[in-house]
Amino acid sequence: MSKFPLYNTTKSREMFDRATKVIPSGIYGHLGPAEGQWIPVNRWPSFSEKAQGSYFWDVDGNRYIDYMCAYGPNVLGYNDPDVDAAALKQLKLGNCTTAPAKVMVECAETLVDTVASADWAFFCKNGSDTTTLATMAARAHTHKKKIIFLKYYYHGDFPWAQKIDYPGITPEDVANNIICPWFDLDALQKAYDDNNGDIAGLIAQPYDHGNFKDNEVASKEYWQSVRKWCDDHGVVLIIDDVRAGFRLDLAGSDHYYGFKADLICFCKALANGYNMSALCGGEHMKATVSGITYTGSYWLSGVPFAACVACINKMKALDTPTMFRRLGTMVTEGFKKAGAEHGFDLKVSGEPALFYLRIANDDNLMLHQEWVAECVNRGLFITSHHNHFINASLTEDDIKLSIDIAEDAFAAVAKNHPELKG
Amino acid sequence: MTDARTLAYINMYAVLGTLENLCELDDKAKEIISTLENPVSLAFDVKDGPSATLTFSKNGCRMEDGVNSKCDIKIPVSSCDKFNKIIDGVVTPIPTKGLTKINFLLKTFTALTDRLTEVMRPSAEALKDPDFFRLNTLCTFYTVSVAISQIGNQDAIGKFSASNIVDGDIQIGIKDTVYATIRVKNNRLITIKQASPKPRAIMEFCDIPLANALFAGTVNSIDHVGNGNITIRGLISMVDNVNRILDRVALYLA
Numbered sequence: 001m002s003k004f005p006l007y008n009t010t011k012s013r014e015m016f017d018r019a020t021k022v023i024p025s026g027i028y029g030h031l032g033p034a035e036g037q038w039i040p041v042n043r044w045p046s047f048s049e050k051a052q053g054s055y056f057w058d059v060d061g062n063r064y065i066d067y068m069c070a071y072g073p074n075v076l077g078y079n080d081p082d083v084d085a086a087a088l089k090q091l092k093l094g095n096c097t098t099a100p101a102k103v104m105v106e107c108a109e110t111l112v113d114t115v116a117s118a119d120w121a122f123f124c125k126n127g128s129d130t131t132t133l134a135t136m137a138a139r140a141h142t143h144k145k146k147i148i149f150l151k152y153y154y155h156g157d158f159p160w161a162q163k164i165d166y167p168g169i170t171p172e173d174v175a176n177n178i179i180c181p182w183f184d185l186d187a188l189q190k191a192y193d194d195n196n197g198d199i200a201g202l203i204a205q206p207y208d209h210g211n212f213k214d215n216e217v218a219s220k221e222y223w224q225s226v227r228k229w230c231d232d233h234g235v236v237l238i239i240d241d242v243r244a245g246f247r248l249d250l251a252g253s254d255h256y257y258g259f260k261a262d263l264i265c266f267c268k269a270l271a272n273g274y275n276m277s278a279l280c281g282g283e284h285m286k287a288t289v290s291g292i293t294y295t296g297s298y299w300l301s302g303v304p305f306a307a308c309v310a311c312i313n314k315m316k317a318l319d320t321p322t323m324f325r326r327l328g329t330m331v332t333e334g335f336k337k338a339g340a341e342h343g344f345d346l347k348v349s350g351e352p353a354l355f356y357l358r359i360a361n362d363d364n365l366m367l368h369q370e371w372v373a374e375c376v377n378r379g380l381f382i383t384s385h386h387n388h389f390i391n392a393s394l395t396e397d398d399i400k401l402s403i404d405i406a407e408d409a410f411a412a413v414a415k416n417h418p419e420l421k422g
Numbered sequence: 423m424t425d426a427r428t429l430a431y432i433n434m435y436a437v438l439g440t441l442e443n444l445c446e447l448d449d450k451a452k453e454i455i456s457t458l459e460n461p462v463s464l465a466f467d468v469k470d471g472p473s474a475t476l477t478f479s480k481n482g483c484r485m486e487d488g489v490n491s492k493c494d495i496k497i498p499v500s501s502c503d504k505f506n507k508i509i510d511g512v513v514t515p516i517p518t519k520g521l522t523k524i525n526f527l528l529k530t531f532t533a534l535t536d537r538l539t540e541v542m543r544p545s546a547e548a549l550k551d552p553d554f555f556r557l558n559t560l561c562t563f564y565t566v567s568v569a570i571s572q573i574g575n576q577d578a579i580g581k582f583s584a585s586n587i588v589d590g591d592i593q594i595g596i597k598d599t600v601y602a603t604i605r606v607k608n609n610r611l612i613t614i615k616q617a618s619p620k621p622r623a624i625m626e627f628c629d630i631p632l633a634n635a636l637f638a639g640t641v642n643s644i645d646h647v648g649n650g651n652i653t654i655r656g657l658i659s660m661v662d663n664v665n666r667i668l669d670r671v672a673l674y675l676a
Contacts, residue, residue, distance in 0.1 A: 015649065026648045033648040037658060041650045165583045212659040297469040364590070364622040364656040385658060 004408045007062040015059050016046040022059025028070055029157075030386075037385045039369045043377040051078035053393035056381075063404025065075055065402055067331075069389035072243055072268030081097060082312045083272045090306035103309065105383035110309050111280055112162055114316070116255040117264055118280035122289055124299050127242035128156030130265035131281040133294055135160065137281070138201030138236035141288040146176045146195050147189060148202040148235070152210025153179070155203055155240050165272065182208045182216065183224055192233055201236040201263075202226070206244050206253035207351065211385050212365075214358060215350030220258035227259040235337040236285070242267040242277070247353040247389070249321050250312070252280075256321075269315075274307035291357040315392070321353065324390040327399065328352030331390075334403035343420045354387040356418070360418060367413060374409035424674050427471055428576040430502035432674050433509040434472035436568035437538075438485070441476060443564045443615070444538055445483040448557055454533045456480050463525045465493040466515075471502040478530065478598075495516060495520030495527060518604035559634040560600055564615055566637060567594060567602035569671045571611035574604075584609045590622035592660045595625050596633045597653075604664060625664070639672055666667040 011408040016033075020026040029035055038044035045058030054077060057063050069075065076083060094101055108121040124130055135147050151337055155161040159173040167262060178195065180187040192199050201337065204226075230237040239261035241253045246269040249256035254264060262285055267277035275298075332348040332355045339346035339359070344367070350356040361366040365384060372384040382388060414420060444451045454656075461479040467489045475490040476483060485600050489496065499505040505511035517527065540548075541561050549555050573580035574587075585626035587606045593603035601617035627633040628651045635641040643665060646652040 020645065020649065025642070025644045033642045039655055040653065041648065109460075119554065163582070165579050165663075165669075167669060171579075249661075317655060364655050 002378070002408055002412065004405050005274060006377045007045075007058075007060065008380065009042060009058065009060055009062070009377075011060040011291055012044070012046040012058055013042060018047070019047040026107075034338045036360040037335060037369070037383060039373060039384065045104050045376075045381075053079070054391055054398050056393075060315040062379060064376070064379050065398055065405075066381045067384060067388040067390075067402070068381055068386075070273065071386070071389050072389050073271075074389070074391050075246065075269035075320065076272045076311060076318075077391050078273070080311075080314070080393070082314050083274070083307050086310035087303050089273055090302045093302070095303045096298060100300040101305065102301055103302050103305040105256070106253065107308050107361070111278060112314050114250055114312055115264065115266075115280050116251040117260040117262075117282060118252070119283040120281060120286050120289070122294075123281045123305070124277045124279070124294075125275055126277055127267035127300075128158045129296065130242070130267065130277045131155040131161060131238075131240055132158050132291070133279050133292065134238040134240075134263045134265055135201060135203060136292055136294070137279075137285060137289050138203075138238060141236055141285060142200045142234060142291055144198050144200040146178055148178045148191055148199060149274070150179055150182050150202075150204045150208070151179055152182070152208055152213065153203070153240075154210070155241075156242075169323035183218070185229060188226070188229055192235075193251045197233070197282065199235050199240050201232065202230060203238040203240055205240050206248070206257055209350055209354060209387050210357070211241060211387075214347060215356040215387060217351060218257055220367070223257040223259045231261075236262045241265055243289050243387070244351070244354055245269055246312075246315060247321065247324055248350040248351055250315055270311065271304050271308040272311045274311075276304035276308060277299075278308075280306040317394055320392050323352035323392060326352075327394050328355050328390045330396070331355075331399045331402055332357070334399065335406050338403055338407035339410050341407070342414040343408055344414070348385050353390050356387045357382065367417065370416070371409055371413045374412045375406055378405045378409060380405040380409070425577065426502045426506060428573060429674055430471040430505045430582070431572040431576050432569045433506055434466060434468070434474050434574055435485070436565045436675075437509060437542075437567050438466075438474070438476065438535075439485060439567045440561050441483045441516055441534055441538060442485055443561055444534070444541060445478070447560055448537065448541065449467070451534060451537050454530060454537065455483070458526075458530065462495070462523060462530070463490055463493040464495045464497070464520075464527070464531060465489040466497050466499060466505065468499045468502055468505045471499075471505060478526075478534075483534075484537070491498035492634070493519070494523050551673055555634065556630055559596070559630045561636070562637045563596060563600055563601065563633060565675070566668070566671050567604070567615065568613045569675060570604055570667050571613040572672065573670050574611040574664075574667050577670060579607075580667050583663045584611055587611075587660050587663045588622070588657065590660065591618035591620060591655070592623045592625070593618040593621035593663055594625045596630055597628055606660070621656060623658065623664075624654065626653045626662045628652070643668075 016026050047059050048056045050057050099326045111121040114120050141230045162169045165172050178191045207218040239254050241264050254261040263281040274367045302421050329352045336346045345360040347358045347360045369384045463477040465475040473489050475486050475493050495517050497515045497517045508515050574584035589607050592604040603614040603618040605612050612636045
């Protein structure tokens with residue numbers, strides 16, 4: 001008998017059907033059923049009613065403990081009172097105004113004081129805005145054309161960051177992209193030589209947290225050698241810290257791995273869900289960025305800046321990276337132990353603050369997808385293809401509940417697969 | 423952008439290859455081959471392109487890769503472009519071997535390819551017949567399944583998609599109706615017209631009307647993943663890359 005009865009998601013399906021009539025694919029992108037890997041779709045909640053702390057409630061009234069954190073932005077907990085108070089205070093003063101709110105300067109100063117490689121901050125809205133600006137800045141700075149990417153990359157969905165076989169992408173959109181493997185300096189040199197040195201920048205996440213695969217953390221030695229290679233060849237080193245930023249190290253993931261990026265991109269954990277992103281960089285890149293034509297209607301709105309300042313100050317006060325490492329280790333150790341009790345070999349990879357899970361009993365993720373569906377349908381929201389996220393409102397009681405649900409889900413999958421006992 | 427060489431591989435293995443299925447599924451095709459007293463084999467040999475041998479008997483049709491030296495009729499073709507024109511019916515094929523079997527080429531084979539064209543490029547009126555609708559969908563399923571592998575192996579953008587597919591079987595199918603396997607090894611694809619014994623990824627359409635609409639391009643697969651009419655499981659990156667190739671099938675078969 002299951003300790004955690006399966007949720008009914010009837011209203012979610014009804015709401016999703018309603019959405020498909022007026023929204024392409026109902027919910028597009030990473031929060032939707034295709035990219036979000038709702039396998040099978042009827043086990044997943046589609047729309048939420050409300051959220052608080054580490055939980056959200058779907059339109060059927062089911063509660064989920066959420067290890068996706070809106071795919072990252074929820075870093076302190078949904079509806080964090082300190083961040084919301086700062087945002088509401090700024091809202092009453094002014095948000096989207098002709099002269100930007102003065103809190104913009106305070107926000108930039110906060111980032112410069114916090115991020116080790118930052119001498120300035122340029123604000124936008126989404127991660128893609130910053131990765132795009134970073135590659136433009138690399139080209140403007142070097143007067144060169146090509147950008148090196150590391151395999152399994154994701155730097156947003158703007159055409160230049162997609163792949164040649166994606167719908168709507170032309171070969172010209174991606175003609176200046178060179179893809180090299182991770183952890184292979186010789187490949188970087190070969191790419192440089194094959195392109196007669198016409199390399200403007202190298203853009204990479206701080207470690208290989210690609211989807212659909214075990215994540216591979218980097219070493220300080222690796223990054224220091226890449227840093228030296230970029231310096232030796234005049235290549236701008238861009239760190240896309242949109243996903244991992246502030247979860248490993250408040251001074252930036254480049255600081256965590258012992259080097260300084262030329263440019264570093266932030267978004268998700270900047271402002272606890274208030275919409276903003278930032279490109280930061282060293283003094284040597286500031287004049288170049290000043291000369292680039294780049295702006296957006298809402299990029300200088302005041303409310304997210306106020307939220308960002310409050311969010312960063314609270315993350316500092318709580319020392320969230322240390323907390324996330326401890327909590328991430330605790331929850332994944334619990335999941336592994338629960339899995340082992342039912343014969344499952346649960347692999348945990350990546351940094352504990354952004355842990356990635358995979359059941360390794362088969363070679364096709366089908367058991368893993370079954371387990372994830374059983375978890376989600378019992379109120380533990382995880383995914384089968386993507387790293388997870390820890391937030392600061394997560395308690396040890398929440399983790400105990402998570403492990404209990406995970407254990408119940410393992411039992412359900414084991415019952416459906418008696419062959420595993422052999 | 424399409425290229426003549428990739429189209430020639432599709433025309434050979436996916437389009438002519440569907441004669442295997444037509445002869446199995448279609449009463450009219452069965453009637454055409456029922457007149458064959460002895461098996462007849464016909465080989466196409468395209469310079470710098472594909473070569474294959476089709477063998478017809480009253481029991482059906484099968485295709486093998488390459489020119490069978492014992493074939494009854496051999497048609498060498500000087501280029502992929504010319505072969506594509508033969509398939510389009512604007513160039514007449516000239517055999518160098520098997521002139522005594524010319525009657526088969528002019529009558530039986532022409533009747534079969536005419537029937538294949540009728541099935542694969544149907545009128546809206548013809549599709550109102552449920553049996554014909556089913557036949558059209560199943561033959562298109564086989565054509566598309568084989569075309570995926572040809573595009574993944576030959577087309578420049580298709581090869582990029584294939585380069586991102588790990589080894590193993592991707593099973594595609596219409597639920598409880600028909601299945602095919604795209605087998606990947608070292609980023610080369612081959613289609614097997616049956617279910618996989620051990621798939622690493624699965625994409626299954628819920629019924630024939632949905633499959634037909636997808637092949638006709640009137641609905642989008644992402645929408646139907648969302649509403650559950652298309653089931654995906656396993657290594658979804660494999661399905662994802664096959665779908666990117668699938669997107670190019672319509673470009674070539676349009």
